[in-house]
Each structure stands twice: as structure tokens, then as C-alpha cells.
Amino acid sequence: MSNASSAPSHATILPNGWEMVIGLEVHVELDTKTKLFSASPNHFGDEPNTNIDPVTLGLPGALPVINRRAVELAIRLGLALNCTVQASTFHRKNYFYQDLAKAYQITQYDQPINIDGFMMLPGDVRIGIERAHLEEDTGKSTHFGGTSGRIHGSDYSLVDFNRAGVPLVEIVSRPDIRNADQARQYVSELRSILLAVGASDAKMEEGSMRCDVNVSVRKAGEPFGTRCEIKNVNSIRAVGKAIDYEARRQVDVLESGGTIRQETRHWDDSEGRTHTLRVKEDADDYRYFLEPDLVLLDPGTEWVESIRASLPVLPAARRAQLSQLTGADKESEAVYVIVERGQDDYVQLVADAGGEPARALVYVQQAFSEAGSNPAVPAKDLAGLTLLERDAKVTATQAKTILSEIVANGGGDAGAIAAAKGFEALDTSAVEAMVDAAIAAQPDAWAKYCGGEEKAMGALVGAIMKSSQGKADGKVVTALLQKKRG
Secondary structure (H helix, E strand, O other): OOOOOOOOOOOOOOOOOEEEEEEEEEEEEOOOOEOOOOOOEOOOOOOOOOOOOHHHHOOOOOOOOOOHHHHHHHHHHHHHOOOEEOOEOOEEEEOOOOOOOOOEEEEOOOOOOEEEEEEEEOOOEEEEEEEEEEEEOOOEEEEEOOOOOOOOOOOEEEEEOOOOOOEEEEEEEOOOEOOHHHHHHHHHHHHHHHHHHOOOOOOHHHOOEEEEEEEEEEEOOOOOOOOEEEEEEOOHHHHHHHHHHHHHHHHHHHHOOOOOOOEEEEEEOOOOEEEEEEEOOOHHHHOOEEOOOOOOEOOOHHHHHHHHHHOOOOHHHHHHHHHHHHOOOOOOHHHHHHHHHOOHHHHHHHHHOOOOHHHHHHHHHHHOOOOOOOOOOOHHHHHHHHHHHHOOOOOHHHHHHHHHHHHHHOOOOHHHHHHHOOOOOOOHHHHHHHHHHHHHHOHHHHHHHHOOOHHHHHHHHHHHHHHOOOOOOHHHHHHHHHHHHO
16 A cells, blocks of 8 residues: 555554654755755755855855745645745754754744644544744764764764755644554655645655654643654654654653653664653754844745645545545545556546546556556546446456456457457346355355355355356345345
């Protein structure tokens, strides 16, 4: 299945009435050609320290100039997240670390560009978005020697400043998430939105989408507990595992009489646990002050509305449209998968060609997993196959065989293929006779089935399909057996 989860699976249940409170901070690198405040390339994978310039390195006299495309992409994302777009300011966030050449990061503090948004998750769960603000990325440290890949225990470290100054949007959720499944769904849906609006390639494996997870626990109805932040979780799967571990750790501490310290922790995927990195800083530790080299960023109503008008139909709306077309639940796996692949337009083309939409949805999900948004099969050919199965001219098994041939050949007339293979569905009276024969031949299986043992139906169905040489419709066989059992 895709990363998009259609419904909660087995959410972790904490003992003794404890519940999780989760907020996510997702850092997303914007898909621009150049950096946020300079003309150096924004490109992943180049030789270290080749995409640098005086602004990136914080050299004396170098001044930042805002990247208009980065602002546009930030607004596109904010609008897609139902945020209010407003005039915003930049601040200097001061701290010293080897991957921060200037010893400060230019970011947005008390006046971010996007505020007060929300995202809907399966089950009509609403997760608030507090802000989605612009900032520059830092460089990247690589630690050599040791076994952990972290600075502690390493022999030496090298810094690559290619990433420094790359435009980021940090999306900060409200603490509305209550279990690991919802957190995974949130990250997955956010990734789908990022790709839809063209804001980022959202490749977690390359670091262009990174999650910081804030976790606390409380007894239901009580005030929020002390939170711990888990830094730079780099996969949707790891987000869920880190949350489950950290919540249970906090419950164990509290139930043993301890207290939770506000701190930053590291998720070790190989060990399946979190470790303390540092005691959590407060905003005062960063000595925020307005960036003196940048003016107020005010996009204006006209530009914002033109960006809004250019937005594509977003994944949630596309799932709703596909659900309405096919009759499938909007939160079903098939609907999620088809929309994620970008194949919902193709299902619509099959329907426009006279095909049966529900069957088209199933065919596309099963047969075009590698086809992307433009399957090579003409929509009219798939439409013809859906009608053959709908009208019981071929069985579901025969339809799969025809579908495989159509896909392999890049198209084909379903009726002609069925005729060439000698496919035909038996009429109901012929199938009913075979059902009676199977019941007479297997009285024990029939008795078990009538007694409520559903598995016993398999022996009867198998015998009927064999005697019909695969020409009986499995759905018709099942319906007849159910009818005779009463």
C-alpha cells in the first residue's frame, strides 16, 4: 500500500488512562533554483561546498536578497493548508553551531507569512496548523569514526555548506494529534499536498522533508504534560515508531514517580528508542531580533489571490471526486492509491468512454501500478472490458486474463480477446445445476456450511469452478450457495 493510510490501523493504547498529545514541526525544502537569500544553486547531491557564496558563508558586507519564487511557493503551500497569508517579518535566531556559518539563522518569528490553517485526516479529524513560516536551512555536518554517526564518539567532523541558505518552510501543527497513526496520516497527507502544489519534491530520504516530533502524555481531560522533542525523524514509518516509544517511555517515568524534563531527543531507528540530545532551549536562548537587512514582506492581496487561483485540485478534493464517480469510500485504499499515482483522471476517461467506473477503479489499481498518471491503454478499451464483466459476459477471473493481455499489448478489443479465448460466462440456470451437483457430491462440506462454518464454502466453490472449467461467475456461485442455505 502507499504511504497514504486510508484509516487508522492499530493505534497504540497507553495503559491506565494515559493519552498522547502530539504536535509536529515539518521542515520542507522549497523547490527553487537558487537559495533563499542568494543566487547560489539549490541542488541536492553536488560536490560539497560548491554551491556557496559570501551570503551563504556570512562574510562581512554580504547582504541577503529575498527569493521571490520561494515566497510564492510558501504562499501556495499556506493556501493549500487553509492558512491566512499575511505581511511578515524576518528575525535573526542566534546560536553557535559548526554548520551555521553566520552564527545565526534568518527565520520568521512573531509575524510568520502563513497562520491559522488546518488539515483534515481520515475520519474527518481536523488538525490545526499554527503557522507555516519561511526560513533558511543550515549546512550539514557529517561525523566520521565511531559507530553511531553522531558527533559523540566520532573522530572528526566535516561540514558541507551547500545546504546552507536553501529555502525552507516550517509547518507547525497544533497539539491536536492523539496517536501515531494520525501522525503518519498527517505527514503522508502533507507530502501529497506538497507534491500537488509543486512546493517541494518532499524526498525524506534526501532530507528535503524532515520531521521534528513533540510528544507528551497526560491523563484524559488533564492539562498538557511536559513535552519532549524528537529531532529529524526521516521517514513516515519512523515517525510512528518514535512516537509510540517516547509516549511509553514517559508513562513509565511518571508511573515510577519521576518527572519529565523538557528536552530534545534523538530517534535511533536501529535501536528503536530515543536518546537525550540536550536540554530544550527556550526562545530567550536564541536572542531573536529583527533582521536589519530585510524589510517587511507584504505580498499584497492581488498577488495572493492570483496564486490561489493557480492552485490545482488538491488530493482530498480529488479523492472526494473519485469517490463520487465510482461509489467507493473516499477513505478506501483504492481511492488513496489511485489519487496518489495521479490516475484518477484516467478513471474519469474510462467512465467518459462509457465504462463502468467502479470496475475501472479496480482494474487501474491492479494493473497499472507502474504506469504513472498516463496508462498506455486507450480508455475505450478498458471501458469495453468493464462492460463485459458488468453484463456477465465474462467472469471476474476471465476479465483479469483479458486485462493482462490488454495491458501487455497496450490496448485491444476486450470482446475480440474474449471470443478468441473462448471465454463466456455460463447462465444462471447452468450454474445452479452445478451448485446442486456439488452439494450432492460433498454433503459433509454442505452440512458444515449450513452450520455456520464459512470456510466450508471454499470446497464447494472450488468444485463448481472446476466443473465449469472456470466459466462460472464466482459471485453468482456464492450468491446461489447463500440463497440455498437460507
